[in-house]
Amino acid sequence: MRVGCPTEIKNHEYRVGLTPESARELVLQDNEVWIQSGAGLGIGATDLEYEAAGARITDGPDPIFAECEMVVKVKEPQAEERAKLREGQLLYTYLHLAPDAPQTADLVKSGVTAIAYETVTGRNGSLPLLKPMSQVAGRMSVQAGASALEKAHGGRGVLLGGVPGVMPGKVIVIGGGVVGFNAAQMAVGLGADVTIFDRDPEVLEKVGTHFEARASTRFSNKANLDEAVCEADLVIGAVLIPGASAPKLVSRDMLKCMKPGSVLVDVAIDQGGCFETSRATTHADPTYVVDDVVHYCVANMPGAVARTSTYALNNVTLPHALRIARLGWKEAMRRDPYLAEGLNVHAGSVTYEAVATELGYDYRAVADVLAE
16 A cells, blocks of 8 residues: 655644654555655654655655555644545544534545544543543643743743642643543642542542542532632643533633633643633644633644654554555454544545534444445
């Protein structure tokens, strides 16, 4: 198979779909690998390293979109990239379609077959291709929130860990999954006063057992959230419904009781955000203020630590890429139903039920596609 990897063009996105090591693995399996010149520079990987791995370097993205059977990326294709996609081509990347009607419409129109990293599942119902970026984003959310709390950045001037004789900052983490767990780890490590909210008693028991007295847990309902958000210095939104838009758990009315200069970090922004006042921002302009509350809603947070993120991502995406290149995507999915969960769009149809429901498309079951 001819596999192509273009340079990411989303604002301040420095990750790359394939590392030189991943390119070499594909080449060793007798695939052709085409890499856009400069695609790896954000992680310190040069064209020479890709060439040494057996890849071909292309001048610009056009040859990749025009001639490669599978396109491997990190972030969802931007409008100019979507215009280059074609029927019969395979796109393998993060998509986050439910809150993104324009992208979905373009993918459906193109006829492309699109596999979304974020909906590929694991044997225990986990999301293994999303997990490493969730770990990164969870840890970064506390760094970002701590910075935004600084007075020079618009915050109320609170040091999360406090100092002897001064109370630490109050951190509320909404969601006890991978993002929330990693956010809580970082916040606890800084010495903050941390409370984790979730609706699943088993999750609350798990995180409560892990953190013991170093963090508190509370059941996530409106009354409890209202009370905690009003007292918080930093609120981290870490909720996820696979493939669907995130629920709005913090309303604009709730901001009125928050302390001026407190901070909201919405890690769920890729799926539309879990705060009513959230809108996607970029690393170039990461924050904005609503009702004296600082909002940090960068949609590609892990892109800021591109090298760590790229290698962590390739660790989990490459095995599927190798199987797809060896067997073809249909046979790979027939053998692996967990990979089949990643199929979101195929030949003009939406094949992920949550996306179809959210955006009003007729749903075409993956089983029907694979039976063709």
